[in-house]
Amino acid sequence: MTMFVAILVPLLPLVSGIILGAFGKSLRETSSKVGVSALALAFFCSLWVLYAASVDGPIRIMLPSFRSGTDGWFQFGLFIDRLAAVMMVLITSVSTVIHVYSVRYLEGDPGYTRFYSLLGFMTFVILSLVSSPNLLMLFVFWQLLSWALYLILAFNHSHVPAYQNAFKTFAVHRIGDVSFLCGIFLTYKYFGTLEFDELFQRASEQSHVISLLPGNLLEVSAVSAITFLIFIGAMAKSSQFPLHVWLPDTMDSPTPVSALMHAGIINAGGFLLNRLAPLYALSPDTLHIVFVVGVLTVVLGASMMLVQNDIKKMLGYSTMGQMGYMIMECGLGAFALAIFHLIAHGLFKASLFLSAGNVIHAARHEPKFPESSSHKPPKLPDQATWVTGMIVTLIMPLIILMVAHDLLEVPLQDAHGAVIFLFFSWVTASQAIFSLYRLHAVASWKVASAMIAALFLIGFTYLWAGEIFTHFLYPGPGVADGYFVAAALNPIVFDLLIMVSTLFIILGWISAHTNAKGQKVWNAEKWQAIQQKLYVFLINRLYVDLLYMRLGNALFQWAQKIGNRF
Amino acid sequence: MPLETTVILAVAIVVAAFCAILGGARLKQSSTTLIEILVLSGLGIGAVMTPSPINRFFLFGVLGFAGYSLMKSHGPGITKTISLAQIALAILLVLGSSLSDDSFTMYAGLVLAVTLVPLFPFHLPFASLVSFSHGAMAGLWTTVFLSLGLAEITQLPTVLSEGMPGAIAWLALGSAVYASFKSLGQIQVRPLLAYATIAQVSMLWGLTTVFLTFSPWLIPFGLTIALVMAGLLFTYYCIQQRFGTHAIGSLPGLALVMPRLGVLLIILISIAVVLPLVPVLSGLPALPTVDSQNVCLVIMGFIIFFVWMFGSWYFSHLMHQTAFGKARPDIPYTDLTTGEISALALIITTASCYGLLI
Numbered sequence: 031m032t033m034f035v036a037i038l039v040p041l042l043p044l045v046s047g048i049i050l051g052a053f054g055k056s057l058r059e060t061s062s063k064v065g066v067s068a069l070a071l072a073f074f075c076s077l078w079v080l081y082a083a084s085v086d087g088p089i090r091i092m093l094p095s096f097r098s099g100t101d102g103w104f105q106f107g108l109f110i111d112r113l114a115a116v117m118m119v120l121i122t123s124v125s126t127v128i129h130v131y132s133v134r135y136l137e138g139d140p141g142y143t144r145f146y147s148l149l150g151f152m153t154f155v156i157l158s159l160v161s162s163p164n165l166l167m168l169f170v171f172w173q174l175l176s177w178a179l180y181l182i183l184a185f186n187h188s189h190v191p192a193y194q195n196a197f198k199t200f201a202v203h204r205i206g207d208v209s210f211l212c213g214i215f216l217t218y219k220y221f222g223t224l225e226f227d228e229l230f231q232r233a234s235e236q237s238h239v240i241s242l243l244p245g246n247l248l249e250v251s252a253v254s255a256i257t258f259l260i261f262i263g264a265m266a267k268s269s270q271f272p273l274h275v276w277l278p279d280t281m282d283s284p285t286p287v288s289a290l291m292h293a294g295i296i297n298a299g300g301f302l303l304n305r306l307a308p309l310y311a312l313s314p315d316t317l318h319i320v321f322v323v324g325v326l327t328v329v330l331g332a333s334m335m336l337v338q339n340d341i342k343k344m345l346g347y348s349t350m351g352q353m354g355y356m357i358m359e360c361g362l363g364a365f366a367l368a369i370f371h372l373i374a375h376g377l378f379k380a381s382l383f384l385s386a387g388n389v390i391h392a393a394r395h396e397p398k399f400p401e402s403s404s405h406k407p408p409k410l411p412d413q414a415t416w417v418t419g420m421i422v423t424l425i426m427p428l429i430i431l432m433v434a435h436d437l438l439e440v441p442l443q444d445a446h447g448a449v450i451f452l453f454f455s456w457v458t459a460s461q462a463i464f465s466l467y468r469l470h471a472v473a474s475w476k477v478a479s480a481m482i483a484a485l486f487l488i489g490f491t492y493l494w495a496g497e498i499f500t501h502f503l504y505p506g507p508g509v510a511d512g513y514f515v516a517a518a519l520n521p522i523v524f525d526l527l528i529m530v531s532t533l534f535i536i537l538g539w540i541s542a543h544t545n546a547k548g549q550k551v552w553n554a555e556k557w558q559a560i561q562q563k564l565y566v567f568l569i570n571r572l573y574v575d576l577l578y579m580r581l582g583n584a585l586f587q588w589a590q591k592i593g594n595r596f
Numbered sequence: 597m598p599l600e601t602t603v604i605l606a607v608a609i610v611v612a613a614f615c616a617i618l619g620g621a622r623l624k625q626s627s628t629t630l631i632e633i634l635v636l637s638g639l640g641i642g643a644v645m646t647p648s649p650i651n652r653f654f655l656f657g658v659l660g661f662a663g664y665s666l667m668k669s670h671g672p673g674i675t676k677t678i679s680l681a682q683i684a685l686a687i688l689l690v691l692g693s694s695l696s697d698d699s700f701t702m703y704a705g706l707v708l709a710v711t712l713v714p715l716f717p718f719h720l721p722f723a724s725l726v727s728f729s730h731g732a733m734a735g736l737w738t739t740v741f742l743s744l745g746l747a748e749i750t751q752l753p754t755v756l757s758e759g760m761p762g763a764i765a766w767l768a769l770g771s772a773v774y775a776s777f778k779s780l781g782q783i784q785v786r787p788l789l790a791y792a793t794i795a796q797v798s799m800l801w802g803l804t805t806v807f808l809t810f811s812p813w814l815i816p817f818g819l820t821i822a823l824v825m826a827g828l829l830f831t832y833y834c835i836q837q838r839f840g841t842h843a844i845g846s847l848p849g850l851a852l853v854m855p856r857l858g859v860l861l862i863i864l865i866s867i868a869v870v871l872p873l874v875p876v877l878s879g880l881p882a883l884p885t886v887d888s889q890n891v892c893l894v895i896m897g898f899i900i901f902f903v904w905m906f907g908s909w910y911f912s913h914l915m916h917q918t919a920f921g922k923a924r925p926d927i928p929y930t931d932l933t934t935g936e937i938s939a940l941a942l943i944i945t946t947a948s949c950y951g952l953l954i
Contacts, residue, residue, distance in 0.1 A: 166877065173873065177866060180912070187920040188852055197912050204908050208901055211876070215897075586780065593781025 032082045035075045036089050036110055039118055040157040042072040043125070047150030054143025062133045065146040069129050069153065073122040080115040084502070088112075090163065109163035109226070112503055113304060113369065117160040117297075120373050124293045124380050125153045131384050132286045141185060148182045149290070156294055160301055165224040168305070169214055172263070172298070176203040179295060183283045192282040199276040201582075206266025206273060213259035216240070220252045230308040257309055257316040260302065261323075268299025268353045271327045275575050277350055278334075281342040285387030288342065292349045293380035297372045299353070303360040304369055310360070311516040317361050318519070324358025327351070330572065337568045341386050349379055363517030366500035366510060416543070418478040429486075597644075597750055601815060604950070605644040605743045608819045611946045612739035612826045613637035615939040616732045629732055636661060636733070640740040644747050652694040655708075655744060659687045662725055662737075669728035679724040686711050686721075705748050706760070712745030713818065714794050715764075715801055716771035726790035731833035734786060735826030738793060742822035746815050749804065761805035765892040768805070772798035772899045776906035780913075783844055785832045788910060792868070793825045795903050799872055802899040805892040816953035817875040823947035824871065827864045827940055831857065834936055835918075839927060844914065849923030854931045858919050860940045865915050867947060872904040874951060 046068035050061050057064065083089055092107035110118070129149065136142050155174045162168035183196035214224065220238045223229050238252035264270075269277040277296070281288060303310060303320070310317055331351030338344040352375045359368040504510040519527070570576070616633050639661060642654035663683040666676055689704040707718070714722040725737045775795035782788035800818050803811070834857070839847055851858030923929070932940070 170877075173870065177869065181862070184920060188849055188922050190921060193916055193920040197916065200908065200912060204905060208905060211873070211900070212897065589777040589779075589781035590783075591781070592774070592777045593783075593787075 032079070032086070032089060033091055036079050036082075036091060036108055038075045039072050039079060039122065040108075040154050040161065042068040042075070043150045043157065044154035045150075047147050047154060050143050050147035050150060054147055057143065059137075059142075061143040061146050062129070065150055066126070066129045066133070068150065069122060069126040072153075072157075073119070073126050076115070076118040076122045079110055080112075080119050083110050083112055083115040092163065105164070106167050107163045108161045110161050112505075113301075114161045116369065116373070116503070117301060118157055120297075120376055121153065121156050121160065121294050124376060125149070125290065127380065127384070128286045128290050131289070131387075132284075135286060135387065136284065145182075145185060145284070145286075148178070148185070149286075152178045152182055152290070152295075156298070159298065164226060165214055165217060165229070168302070169210060172210065172267075172302075173207060175267075175295065175298065176200060176207060179203070179291070182287055183280055185283060185287065189282060191279075195276070195279040195282055198279060202273050202276045203266050206263040209259045209266075210263030213256045213263070216252060216256045216259065220256075226305065233309055233312055251313065253309065254313045254315050257306070257313045258319065260306065261316060261320055264299030264302045264357070265323065266299075267302075268296055268357060269327075269350050270299070270323050270354065270357055271330050272574055274327065274331070274350050275571070275578060278343050278346040278571070281340075281346060285342075285383060285390075288345075289380045289383040289387075292345070292383060293376035296349060296353060297356075297376060300356045300360065300368050300372050303357070304365045307360075307365045307513060311363070311513050314516055314518075317363065317517040319361075321358055321361025321517070321519075324354045324356070324361050327354030328358060329354075334568050334571060337565055341390065342383070345379065345382055345386060349375075352379070361517060363513035363515070364500075365513055366503040367496050369503060370496055370499045418481055421482055597747060601750065602645050602747075604815060604819065604953075605747055606641050608739055608743050608822060608946070608950070609637055609640045609644070609736075611823065611942060612736045615826065615830055615943050616736050618935050618939045618942075629730055632665075632730070632733060633736060636736055636740060640743060643744050649694045651747075652690050656687060656690045658740060658744060659683055659690065662721060663687070665729050665733070665737075666721070666724055669724065671724050671728035675720060675724055679720040682711060682718060682721050702752070705751050709745050709748040709752060710767070710801075712741050712748060713797050713800065714741070714745075714771075715767050715798065716774050716794070719771065719775070719794050723787070723790045723794065726793070726829070727784075727787045731786075731836055732830075734789075734833065735829040738826050738829065739819075739822045742793075742797065742818050746818045749814070752804075761892050764801055765805040765895040768798045768801040769895050769899055769902075771795070771801070772902045776902045776910075779910045780906060782910075785836075785844055785914070785918075786829065788844065788914060789825055789828050789832070792907065792910065793821060795907065796821045796825075796868075796871065799875065799899055799903050802892070802896040803875055806896050811878075813875060813878050813953065816950040817878075820867075820871060820874075820947050820950045823943050823950065824864060824867050827943040827947065828861075828868065830943070831861055831864065831940065832918075834932060838930060845917040847924065847927075848917055848921030849919075850929075851919035853923045853929040856932045856937055860932070860937070860944070861919050862915065863944060864940075865911050867944070867951075869908050869911050871951075872900060872907060876900055 046065050050057065050064060054061050079089065088109060088111040090107070090109050092105050094105075129146070132145065132149070136145055139145070152175075155171050155178050159168060159171040159175060162171060177200070180196050180200040183199055184193040186192040217229065218224055221229055221232045221236065223232060233253055239249045240252050240255050241249050262273075266273045280291060283291075310320075328351050331347050331349075331354050335344055335347035335351060338347060352371070356368045356371050356375070359365075359371060500510045504513075518524075567573070613633055613636075617630065636658070639654050639657040643651050643658055645651075646654060663680055666679050666683065669676070671679075686708055689707055693701040693704040693708075710718045711721060722737075722741055725741075726734045729737060772795055775791045775798060779788050779791040779795060782791065797818065800814060800821070803814060803817075835847065835850070851862070
C-alpha cells in the first residue's frame, strides 16, 4: 500500500498535466479543478509517505531497466528517504497552494489550461528529481527542470521581455548543466557507479587522483573535482554569484510561477548538495569553496536588495541572499540546517510572492495615493533604541551560544559550528541595527520588550527546531557531527572571520551612534561619495548582467561573420 | 549489415518520404516534386537494403540525383561548384570501390561516410542540398544522406582502429565548432537547420572515435537526428508555403495564431535540444573501459560542450523568432491541416521510437 501511495505522489501531477495538455480546451474552467484535486491528493499521499519513511525506513521502487544486460545502471525509480519525503511534502504543499491561487489569478487568460498543464508537469519533474535513486535519473530530471522552467517562464510568450528573460534563465542553467554532466562523467569513470549508496561507499574506500596537466602536473583528487563540477550545477539552479543573473529578471512571468520558483525550484541546488552530502564530506576543499560562494552571494544579494524600488525584484534579490545562506550552511557542514532553512524560506517566500501579487493587483485599481510617513519628522533614537540594539547584537548571541553548548550539547568548539550561529547572529543583528538606523527608532520600552522577547523566542525555537530536524534527517550517530568536522575551517581563518565580523558590528554601532548624535567621525563627503558609487554599482547589478550581455552579443556577431564569410 | 539495421534505416527513409508526400498534399505540390520524392526514396531504400555490390549502384544513383538537384538549385556559385566537385569525387569513389580491392574500398567508404554523414570540410553537398533544394525535398535529403552514411559507417571499424581515430576526432571537433557558429549566425531557417544537423552528427563521429567497436546505438541516434531535423525542415516548409520565404524573425508569434504548429514545433525543438545528451548517457557503461588519457575522450568532451551549449542557444533562438513574440496583424494565418499534423506526428513518433532504441 505504501509503495502504491509513493508512486501516486509524482504520478498524480503528471497525469493532471497530460490530461490538461490534451483535453484542456474542452475542459475549460474545470481544468483548474482537475489540477487542484490532483495536487491536493498528492499532498496527502506525500504526508503518508513521510510518515512511512520516518517509521519504516527508506522506500525504494525500481522500474525495469530499458536495456537488457545493463541492470542496475540505467534504472529509473523512486528512492524516498526522510530527506526526499520532506522535500515532497514541501513541493506538493506549495504547488497545491499555487494551483488554488491561480484559479482566480489567471481567470480569463487564454493560456489558462496550458498554465495548469505546465504547472502539473513541472511539479512532476521536481518530485521525480528529489526522489531519484541515482545520479543519472537526478540529472535527467535536472535537465527536464531547466527546459520546463524555460517553457513556463515564457508563458506570456507574446510579451518580448518574458521570453527573452526565460532564455537568459535557460542559458545560465545550461552552463550549470554542462558542468554537472562533466561531474557525472568523472563519477562513473572513476567509481563505476551512479547509485548513491554504492558511490558513497566506493568514494570513501578508493582514492583517485586526476592530473589536470600532462606529465602528472597539477593533481587534484577525483572527489574534489567531481564535487566542484556538480556544485557549479547547483550554483546555476540556486542563483549563486556569478550565475545569479537570471533570477531577478523572471518577474515578467505570472506571480504563481514566481512563487513556485522561489519556493520550490530554486531549492534544487541545496537539495543536490544534501543528497550528495557524504561525497562532499570527503572533500573539505570543495566545502570551503561552497562556503565562500555562499557568503559572497549573501552579501551581494542582500546589498542589491536594499537598492531596489520594485517589490518583486526586492523579493527576488532577497531569495538570492537566502539561497546564499543555504549554500553557506552546506559549506559549513550544516546540511540538515540548510534543508530546514530551505523549507522555512520556501513557505514564507511563497506567501510573500502571492501577497505581492495581490498588493500589485489592488494598487493598480486603487485611485488614492498612499500616505507617506516621511512627512512626519523622524523620532531620534533614545535609550530604548540603544539598549534594544545592545541586547540584540551582543547579549542575545552569547546566550544562544551558551544554551547551545551547555543544554543542547552541540559540539561548537570542536567542529567550528559556532561559525554558523555566530555568523547568523552577527549578520542578522547587523541588519537589525541598520533597520533601526535606516527606519525609525524604537517607539517605546513596551515595543522594545516585545521585540527582544520575539527575537529570543525565534532564536531559541530556531535552535531547538534545527537540532530536532538535524537528528531527524541524519539519525545515525555522529553523521551530522562528521559533516561539521569535514567542513571545519582553518583555525586562523575561523578566528579571522570572527574578528572581522565583530569589527563590522562595532563599526556599525559607532556609525549609528555618532550619526544619531550629529557627530562626524570621518570625512562625511568622502563617505557619501563612496555610498553613491556603491549605490550606482549595486543598482546596475554589479555590471555582471552587462558583461554577460556583451559577451553574448560579441559571440553572436562573430557567428554571423563566420556565417557570411565561410 | 544485419537485417535489423537495414530495416531500421529503410523505415526512416520511408517515413521521411511519406511525410513529404502526405504533408505536401494540401500544398498541391507539382508532379515533378512528387516524382523526385519517389525516385530519391526508392534509390535510398535500394542502397540500404540491397547487398553489395548492387547497393553501390543505388548509391551511385543517389549521388547522381544529388548532383542533378544541385545543378537545378539556386545556391551561390562557388558553393555549388565545390559541392558538385565533392559529389563527383564521391561518385568516382563509389564506382572505384565496387571494382577494386578491400583496402581501397575501406578508405573510399570513409570518404563517402564523411560526405554523407557530413563532416567539415566535406559538408558542402549536404548543406547545399538542404538549403537550396525544393522545400519538400530538404527533409528527405537529410534522412537519405544520413541513412546511407550510417550504413557506410558500419563498414568502418577496421579503418577507424588503424590510426585514424585521432584525425577523425579533430575533424569532428572542427566540424562541431564551425557548424555551431554557422548555425548561430544564420538568418534563414533552412541553412540554420542544415548546419545544426552537421553539428549534431559531429557528435556521432566523435563517439565513433571513443567507442571504436561501432556501437549499436549510433544508428538509432543518427536516425533520430535525421528525423527530428526532417520534421523541423518540413514544419518550416509549411510556413514558407503559406507566407513566402521565411527569414528568421520576419514572422514571429506563430504559437498564438497557429497553435497546432506551435505545439508541434515546440515538441520538435525540445527533442532537438535534449538529443545531444542521449547517446552520451547511453555510452556511459563503456566509459570505464576507455583509457582516461585517450585524447579522443577529451576532444569528445569539447564536442559535447559546443554542440549542446550552442544547440540550446540557436534552437531556442529559432523558437523565439518563430513561435514566440507578437504575431503580425496584417497576415491571414491558417493552421496546419490534418495531413500535415499526421505527417509531423508520424515523424515525432518514429524519432521517439528510435530514441528509445538508443
